[in-house]
Amino acid sequence: GDSVTQMEGPVTLSEEACLTINCTYTATGYPSLFWYVQYPGEGLQLLLKATKADDKGSNKGFEATYRKETTSFHLEKGSVQVSDSAVYFCALSDHGNKLVFGAGTILRVKS
Amino acid sequence: IAGITQAPTSQILAAGRRMTLRCTQDMRHNAMYWYRQDLGLGLRLIHYSNTAGTTGKGEVPDGYSVSRANTDDFPLTLASAVPSQTSVYFCASSATGLDTEAFFGQGTRLTVV
Numbered sequence: 001g002d003s004v005t006q007m008e009g010p011v012t013l014s015e016e017a018c019l020t021i022n023c024t025y026t027a028t029g030y031p032s033l034f035w036y037v038q039y040p041g042e043g044l045q046l047l048l049k050a051t052k053a054d055d056k057g058s059n060k061g062f063e064a065t066y067r068k069e070t071t072s073f074h075l076e077k078g079s080v081q082v083s084d085s086a087v088y089f090c091a092l093s094d095h096g097n098k099l100v101f102g103a104g105t106i107l108r109v110k111s
Numbered sequence: 112i113a114g115i116t117q118a119p120t121s122q123i124l125a126a127g128r129r130m131t132l133r134c135t136q137d138m139r140h141n142a143m144y145w146y147r148q149d150l151g152l153g154l155r156l157i158h159y160s161n162t163a164g165t166t167g168k169g170e171v172p173d174g175y176s177v178s179r180a181n182t183d184d185f186p187l188t189l190a191s192a193v194p195s196q197t198s199v200y201f202c203a204s205s206a207t208g209l210d211t212e213a214f215f216g217q218g219t220r221l222t223v224v
Binding site: 004041042045089101 | 115144146151152153154213217218
């Protein structure tokens with residue numbers, strides 16, 4: 001079945017450091033790919049998405065490119081802030097009735 | 112403020128008791144979902160509904176039931192709670208399916224003792 005694998009955390013960075021959170025997927029067909037973010041005590045919010053190969057999703061300084069050849073959708077940000085501290089979830093949609101989530105990666109940014 | 116409301120926000124429940132988690136959305140979304148979030152496992156789909164009057168089973172449906180009598184409400188019922196159902200439960204909705212953005216409630220933290 002479809003699955004999403006993302007790097008284990010927690011990831012701890014200093015403010016203004018570069019961030020990469022790896023995400024790879026297994027799916028039949030051509031899924032849509034998403035990054036969701038969960039701030040402390042809140043539900044998940046969509047951060048960015050890409051619906052076809054080579055699409056780049058971007059939002060709030062974060063970017064991710066849909067790489068079909070490597071089945072990857074890595075999340076990147078050039079300069080993180082303390083306010084970026086959260087749990088980040090990579091997910092795919094099989095165009096059906098469910099989102100398949102990765103296990104989540106905790107990001108901690110220190111000032 | 113438009114969005115999804117879940118109730119209660121947290122609950123401690125004795126094993127064997129019945130419990131209904133409530134979820135209401137005011138965005139007129141057709142599709143609604145229930146997920147459970149467990150450390151190291153991400154979110155797993157319990158049940159979903161593509162439109163009022165229809166429901167379907169997700170990845171981990173055993174021990175849970177849902178109903179969708181109208182567009183706005185999607186309650187999740189645990190008929191006889193067990194400790195393995197201790198989790199954080201999230202309700203979500205989307206307009207036309209999960210290729211579009213899913214909106215999540217703030218979650219219900221349930222502890223079964």
